[in-house]
Amino acid sequence: MKKNKPKYKQIIDAAVVVIAQHGYHQAQVSKIAKQAGVADGTIYLYFKNKEDILISLFEEKMQLFIENISDFIEGDYSPSEKLLKMIENHFKILSSDHNLAVVTQLELRQTNKDLRLKINSVLKEYLTLVDKIIREGMETGEFDPELDVRLVRQMIFGTVDETVTTWVMNEGKYNLVSLAAPVHHLIINGCGRKKAV
Amino acid sequence: MKKNKPKYKQIIDAAVVVIAQHGYHQAQVSKIAKQAGVADGTIYLYFKNKEDILISLFEEKMQLFIENISDFIEGDYSPSEKLLKMIENHFKILSSDHNLAVVTQLELRQTNKDLRLKINSVLKEYLTLVDKIIREGMETGEFDPELDVRLVRQMIFGTVDETVTTWVMNEGKYNLVSLAAPVHHLIINGCGRKKAV
Amino acid sequence: MKKNKPKYKQIIDAAVVVIAQHGYHQAQVSKIAKQAGVADGTIYLYFKNKEDILISLFEEKMQLFIENISDFIEGDYSPSEKLLKMIENHFKILSSDHNLAVVTQLELRQTNKDLRLKINSVLKEYLTLVDKIIREGMETGEFDPELDVRLVRQMIFGTVDETVTTWVMNEGKYNLVSLAAPVHHLIINGCGRKKAV
Amino acid sequence: MKKNKPKYKQIIDAAVVVIAQHGYHQAQVSKIAKQAGVADGTIYLYFKNKEDILISLFEEKMQLFIENISDFIEGDYSPSEKLLKMIENHFKILSSDHNLAVVTQLELRQTNKDLRLKINSVLKEYLTLVDKIIREGMETGEFDPELDVRLVRQMIFGTVDETVTTWVMNEGKYNLVSLAAPVHHLIINGCGRKKAV
DNA sequence: CATGAATGAGGATTCATTCAT
DNA sequence: GATGAATGAATCCTCATTCAT
Numbered sequence: 096m097k098k099n100k101p102k103y104k105q106i107i108d109a110a111v112v113v114i115a116q117h118g119y120h121q122a123q124v125s126k127i128a129k130q131a132g133v134a135d136g137t138i139y140l141y142f143k144n145k146e147d148i149l150i151s152l153f154e155e156k157m158q159l160f161i162e163n164i165s166d167f168i169e170g171d172y173s174p175s176e177k178l179l180k181m182i183e184n185h186f187k188i189l190s191s192d193h194n195l196a197v198v199t200q201l202e203l204r205q206t207n208k209d210l211r212l213k214i215n216s217v218l219k220e221y222l223t224l225v226d227k228i229i230r231e232g233m234e235t236g237e238f239d240p241e242l243d244v245r246l247v248r249q250m251i252f253g254t255v256d257e258t259v260t261t262w263v264m265n266e267g268k269y270n271l272v273s274l275a276a277p278v279h280h281l282i283i284n285g286c287g288r289k290k291a292v
Numbered sequence: 293m294k295k296n297k298p299k300y301k302q303i304i305d306a307a308v309v310v311i312a313q314h315g316y317h318q319a320q321v322s323k324i325a326k327q328a329g330v331a332d333g334t335i336y337l338y339f340k341n342k343e344d345i346l347i348s349l350f351e352e353k354m355q356l357f358i359e360n361i362s363d364f365i366e367g368d369y370s371p372s373e374k375l376l377k378m379i380e381n382h383f384k385i386l387s388s389d390h391n392l393a394v395v396t397q398l399e400l401r402q403t404n405k406d407l408r409l410k411i412n413s414v415l416k417e418y419l420t421l422v423d424k425i426i427r428e429g430m431e432t433g434e435f436d437p438e439l440d441v442r443l444v445r446q447m448i449f450g451t452v453d454e455t456v457t458t459w460v461m462n463e464g465k466y467n468l469v470s471l472a473a474p475v476h477h478l479i480i481n482g483c484g485r486k487k488a489v
Numbered sequence: 490m491k492k493n494k495p496k497y498k499q500i501i502d503a504a505v506v507v508i509a510q511h512g513y514h515q516a517q518v519s520k521i522a523k524q525a526g527v528a529d530g531t532i533y534l535y536f537k538n539k540e541d542i543l544i545s546l547f548e549e550k551m552q553l554f555i556e557n558i559s560d561f562i563e564g565d566y567s568p569s570e571k572l573l574k575m576i577e578n579h580f581k582i583l584s585s586d587h588n589l590a591v592v593t594q595l596e597l598r599q600t601n602k603d604l605r606l607k608i609n610s611v612l613k614e615y616l617t618l619v620d621k622i623i624r625e626g627m628e629t630g631e632f633d634p635e636l637d638v639r640l641v642r643q644m645i646f647g648t649v650d651e652t653v654t655t656w657v658m659n660e661g662k663y664n665l666v667s668l669a670a671p672v673h674h675l676i677i678n679g680c681g682r683k684k685a686v
Numbered sequence: 687m688k689k690n691k692p693k694y695k696q697i698i699d700a701a702v703v704v705i706a707q708h709g710y711h712q713a714q715v716s717k718i719a720k721q722a723g724v725a726d727g728t729i730y731l732y733f734k735n736k737e738d739i740l741i742s743l744f745e746e747k748m749q750l751f752i753e754n755i756s757d758f759i760e761g762d763y764s765p766s767e768k769l770l771k772m773i774e775n776h777f778k779i780l781s782s783d784h785n786l787a788v789v790t791q792l793e794l795r796q797t798n799k800d801l802r803l804k805i806n807s808v809l810k811e812y813l814t815l816v817d818k819i820i821r822e823g824m825e826t827g828e829f830d831p832e833l834d835v836r837l838v839r840q841m842i843f844g845t846v847d848e849t850v851t852t853w854v855m856n857e858g859k860y861n862l863v864s865l866a867a868p869v870h871h872l873i874i875n876g877c878g879r880k881k882a883v
Numbered sequence: 884c885a886t887g888a889a890t891g892a893g894g895a896t897t898c899a900t901t902c903a904t
Numbered sequence: 905g906a907t908g909a910a911t912g913a914a915t916c917c918t919c920a921t922t923c924a925t
Contacts, residue, residue: 631878
């Protein structure tokens with residue numbers, strides 16, 4: 096399995112650094128090879144082509160998101176709590192690796208439609224976990240049972256993603272993790288005034 | 293004023309068609325010229341360069357969004373109603389011009405960072421209107437007065453944008469406009485169960 | 490006769506200014522037209538094409554050189570004196586019109602071989618006058634009767650031309666006209682030490 | 687060192703052939719690559735850009751001129767003899783490589799001012815050698831000690847250059863090398879009649 | 884396994900010239 | 905005579921990928 100050889104991860108990490116520093120369109124294979132400390136040709140012993148580097152990069156990093164939340168997704172937390180932990184996890188990971196945040200929020204979106212569709216299919220596993228939480232919430236009655244799951248998932252992911260992107264575009268000038276609670280609150284309660292109970 | 297000459301809009305419309313059909317990276321100037329029924333060189337009588345076509349395209353189309361909502365943004369509707377109308381307008385425009393939807397949601401995002409920053413500054417006018425509605429809602433008491441305006445704007449825009457993108461990626465297989473009401477409901481109330489009044 | 494209409498000279502003078510200021514490769518027809526205060530198309534009522542402007546420019550200006558020396562070329566001066574006057578005239582004209590000097594010494598040499606051959610044939614009339622002086626000098630015995638006329642002409646023109654070009658390249662920082670006498674002296678006596686008489 | 691790899695000289699020689707045959711403006715990079723028997727892209731492994739090919743060409747060939755004369759420039763010849771050998775060398779090199787003569791005398795002068803300035807700075811080393819001979823002649827008393835060195839250098843170079851250019855324009859119809867002695871004679875003695883000794 | 888020299892397809896832009904008004 | 909909007913041909917360079925060593 097190539098994925099376990101040291102050069103595999105070495106090249107992916109080099110790709111993150113190069114793309115973050117030089118931008119997607121200036122991230123030539125030769126630059127990535129140099130950063131990884133291997134020859135250009137070596138890249139092709141581990142990846143089919145350049146596109147394959149990017150998809151693999153996304154797969155690898157997506158594991159970070161999923162591994163962390165798998166722990167508590169089956170745990171004894173309420174759906175709302177799970178959602179909060181998920182958002183916190185999302186913000187923490189990207190907050191702690193600014194290069195990765197730049198790559199996923201800005202640079203990797205400059206790819207063509209085909210590549211983006213492939214990236215989206217990698218994303219699906221993550222989104223499925225969101226769906227699971229939503230359904231659980233609807234079943235326990237914590238969430239509105241009339242919800243359209245896909246729409247809610249889009250609201251959650253759209254809000255989270257837009258929040259991170261804006262943060263990256265502002266060059267991380269404010270604390271992203273501290274936005275997890277208010278974002279979660281917005282998602283659960285909307286922007287309407289809470290009715291007196 | 294070049295913008296009022298017929299060929300200006302003719303070229304922009306050609307660009308939308310060509311980019312939607314062939315993708316951003318296959319949208320050569322010569323292809324756009326052919327689609328517009330003009331010579332390659334004529335493009336450069338109306339636009340500084342290829343990038344200028346794209347920015348102008350975005351400016352021109354963004355006017356559609358803004359013009360329509362300017363009518364009622366000052367009207368006697370409640371903030372929540374204004375928000376609903378805004379979302380409906382957003383969905384209607386992109387629903388009725390599938391090419392445009394493909395271009396704005398998928399193709400135009402593949403551009404380099406410089407171009408995207410310029411596009412974002414065009415977008416700002418639209419986002420300012422959203423902010424206005426949010427602030428009005430907070431003042432009238434219809435919205436939670438404790439809201440972080442930027443965060444709410446990100447939730448609204450992120451949700452709307454993600455909804456449209458998913459719809460485009462599903463090739464418009466379902467009715468987008470009919471999602472305006474549930475999306476609006478989610479934004480106002482969140483996914484939490486409505487408390488008994 | 491087009492050459493006598495005011496716009497003919499107007500366009501040629503505009504060409505000299507534009508070429509001197511912007512360089513040969515940035516001297517577009519439209520720029521020359523603008524400088525001349527006419528429309529692009531008007532140029533083509535007076536000149537066959539762009540090349541024709543340049544040849545005509547050279548013809549017109551070459552007249553300046555020839556007219557002035559025609560006066561004394563038939564006069565009672567010795568061949569050596571005629572040569573000195575010719576060099577002085579050459580230096581004076583280019584000294585007094587820096588734009589013209591830049592155009593003839595630097596810019597017009599960037600043209601293709603064909604155009605340069607045409608320019609050379611315009612130059613011929615001028616060079617014939619040089620030949621005439623040389624032959625006269627050989628006949629009167631003032632010049633070495635064994636000379637190869639073509640070679641001498643090349644020495645004279647080569648030396649004069651190189652002197653002007655160097656002066657232009659040094660941006661006219663020193664007085665060109667005052668070099669006429671020493672250049673003339675070099676041409677007549679060479680660089681060898683004058684033998685004691 | 688790229689300059690010592692075989693393809694470096696291979697490409698330069700191809701450039702000389704292509705420029706001589708097709709003219710500067712028709713010497714496309716792809717044509718040069720084809721003539722050199724390499725791919726277009728290979729050119730750019732050895733040269734920064736097209737301009738760099740031309741400057742390198744000039745540098746490379748200028749070495750021919752300088753190497754040959756370095757041998758005797760320090761030798762026991764009189765300054766006048768050195769000058770003669772230099773002119774002979776100059777004529778021999780260009781006489782034996784007609785393509786090169788066309789390129790240096792006609793085609794390479796069509797380049798823009800920037801490139802010409804760079805070419806001129808390459809030429810400087812050669813002109814410095816001329817200056818050296820002149821100064822030596824003035825010191826030994828073989829040349830007029832009152833000479834303006836720059837002016838004499840301009841006479842020498844202007845005469846030599848004009849002689850070669852005329853020869854090239856006449857398509858090499860006569861023997862250039864045999865003109866070395868008379869040109870040298872003219873430079874040393876001028877065209878004036880030698881005074882009886 | 885690893886290398887890196889070589890490959891070659893592909894596109895935005897300029898500007899001399901035309902011609903309907 | 906004069907205009908100027910429209911034309912369209914023509915080229916340098918980059919970079920993902922290969923393959924002989």
